[in-house]
Amino acid sequence: MDYDVAVIGAGAAGIAAARKLAEAGRSVVILEASNRVGGRAWTVELSGMPLDMGCGWLHSAERNPLVAIGRDAGFTIERGPTAWQSQWRDLGFLPEERAAAAAAWEALEERLRTNPPASDRASDALVPDSEWNAYCQSLSGYVNGAPLERLSVADFLAYDNAATDANWRVHEGYGSLIAAVVPDVSLRLSTPVRRVALTGGGVRLETDRGPVSAAAAIVTVSTNVLARGTIAFDSEADEHLHAAAQLPLGLADKLFMELHGNHGLEPETHLLGDARNDATGSYYIRPLGRPVVEGFFGGKGAVVIEQAGLLDAFVFAFEQLSSLLGNNIRRHLRPLAASSWCHTDWVRGSYSHALPGHSGARTVLARSVGGRLFFAGEATHHSDFSTAHGAWESGLRAADEAIGGGG
Known part of the structure; x- marks a missing residue:
């Protein structure tokens, strides 16, 4: 041997x-x-910034073994709350709308727990024609990389029951941590x-x-x-x-846009592009204070931008941001990097979900x-x-x- x-x-x-x-x-x-x-943990260095093209969050950080491993290896672990559920200056998504959308998602989760559909198909628990179904689908895209139609309820609950809300980051990049050990x-x-x-x-x-x-x-x-x-x-x-x-494997992709000039955007803030569009991007603004916007697309949204191609994907992101921030923001944005996990050889996707049943x-x-x-x-x-x-x-x-x- x-x-x-x-x-x-x-x-x-x-x-x-x-x-x-x-x-x-x-x-x-x-x-x-x-x-x-590193596989799906991949950090690239661009414009002096470590950018995680794949996984970027130490989920369930209190019990995540990679927190201690990263610290032992000399990496800086960034603790604290994230801005994902916020909407900067309430642009395009008013507080009462955010509350209603969050309530719709919580009600969906409650139905999945207490009265799961016999089909084990998560979409069968949606309220027909609900105003916030697209929002729920976009959340499924971010969390599962797939729409609710392709998601096993039992599988989703197995993750949700075990996960915590503590999501930390690696200052030098999650991919860099994995590669270093x-x-x-x-x-x-x-x-x-x-x-x-x-x-x-x-x-x-x-x-x-x-x-x-x-x-x-x-x-x-x-x-x-x-x-x-x-x-x-x-x-x-x-x-x-x-x-x-x-x-x-479901699909989740990132578009990184570099910020320059007097853009007026505050660090560690967030914008959801369009809460009523199940293909919407979710935009983390100036993560860790860096001059960049990290656009995150999951499920249908990731499929749409991969099919559109790189140039049109950035156009879509710019249009969503300018609809919220005004056309002036375009002069402060430059395309910087993008992932394309569906087309990445030897991976062909982002993270797994179980099909219904x-x-x-x-x-x-x-x-x-x-x-x-x-x-x-x-x-x-x-x-x-x-x-x-x-x-x-x-x-x-x-x-x-x-x-x-x-x-």
Whole structure:
């Protein structure tokens, strides 16, 4: 055997697994298809600012293991409340409207808890023709990356029951934190795995740079990659691939716009573009005091801007902002950066949600195969799916299983 354990994917789950295995004295190789580590945690440095193109919030921060890991690694953790639920100067979304919209969302959640639809489809709990249905759909897009029609009620509640309201940030970037804690193991970037086969004594992985053998393997790639058949597996993993198809990645994207000149915008403020448009952008203004507006699009909104293309996506954001702030704001905005997770090779989406009737697919995907093949990643977490810390914890779980299985 070349290694005790081969880890496929260098995102949060793969890095966590490799760290745990290395600490246990196992020999480890990480095989990453792309040319960088971090997966959906990705920080880029532009105009002197670290910008998180993927995950950017330490959700459920009081119990998030990456808070302590980040601090130990020398990162600055920014605590405190966020501006997401506010509307700067009440522009375009008056206090009474915000209260009514919030009440509609809370009532929807209450119906999902106390009288969930037999279909397990969240949209079936909407009040027909309600004024705030589009608002509820936009929130689902931000939280789940998908519209309520594609969302399992049981799955949504599993997350919602476990999550807290504490959302903190990493000053230097969440992606930078994840990339900084890769353990001292063999790391092979730009090395896609094409086939994983169980052998008499272990696992054989066929890669673009030759075969790798190991006593066990941990697979941390996204559900969309698994469901597309990008990696071939033996028939013993067929149930896992089917489960992955029931846990598709939703879509969330960001547009960063640089601010310059005397724009008059205050730091740490927020604007929802249009509360009655389910494709609306949500705009965080001057996060951490930086001269930038971070536009966030989820679900239908993210699909719309990806289909429109980069130029038209920024046009849409500029139009939403100018409708609230006046046309003068356009002269103070410059396109800076954008994500496109649907088109990002080796990921193909943002974070997982269970389709109606399929919340149990997470348990299936998390099962091992023959005590030699293990699965991790945010989609395998029972309650903290769609988060980096959920991915991290799943990597630790898979590493423990591999160690216990003799890997």
